[in-house]
Amino acid sequence: MRLTSFTDYGLRMLMRMASAPDRAFSTGELADEFGLSRHHLTKIMQRLAKGGVVSTRRGGGGGAILARAPQDISVGAVVRLLEEGQALVECFAATGGSCTIAGCCRLRARLYSARNAFLTELDRSTLGDVALSESTGRAASKVVQT
């Protein structure tokens, strides 16, 4: 089982933003710090803003800031938002896929329960629990620059 890079990178961004929840971060700054594509992070930030996890400000001194306190944003909620539209298996897709047994499947409900167990476990953690330390941010930055 895999999470998308969209979710993987989005979580890294939010962990960094949670280390300094009072200031705005630009996607360029986060892309440089983690050595990731600015274009990709911009799309992720747009999803996070649309989902109400971050607030964005345009112009000088602009950027994105957590919309709520880190301890009030659950990791599970973030993963649900970033994984939106990802089908665990073919029949979970909006199109329903082409599985010939979809109509009489006794596995489907069990897969839903397992996915819920995964997300419920993540609901036990918040961005406050997984925030990077400022020093970690600097260390990460150094790694990228060397």
Add this chain to the structure above:
Amino acid sequence: MRLTSFTDYGLRMLMRMASAPDRAFSTGELADEFGLSRHHLTKIMQRLAKGGVVSTRRGGGGGAILARAPQDISVGAVVRLLEEGQALVECFAATGGSCTIAGCCRLRARLYSARNAFLTELDRSTLGDVALSESTGRAASKVVQT
């Protein structure tokens, strides 16, 4: 979050085999019934045989048969086997990936716990619980043939 088609298709094959656990199935027969690639299913069956979930026989009347009773094979065990080598996120890969915060990450252990919760939930079901009925198999076959 997504499971690989390798796992998705492998589960369909085993659900069908669990509907008639006493007879051997050829990958060609299963590929025809579900409208899937015979080549792909052959690779999946090889993994299932290597993992001890099925036993294979060569030659006339050959094919694959469940190695144990359906109620003695957990869905979780099958998913662990078929998802082997799939990294939930970049840092779960054998290579470790290139995440700059992997060394001091407070999220990693939480993602492991969530993955375990997913698999533990699937451990509650066996192939006996999700076996297709014979009629389902025929229905599936008809769908493919029309």
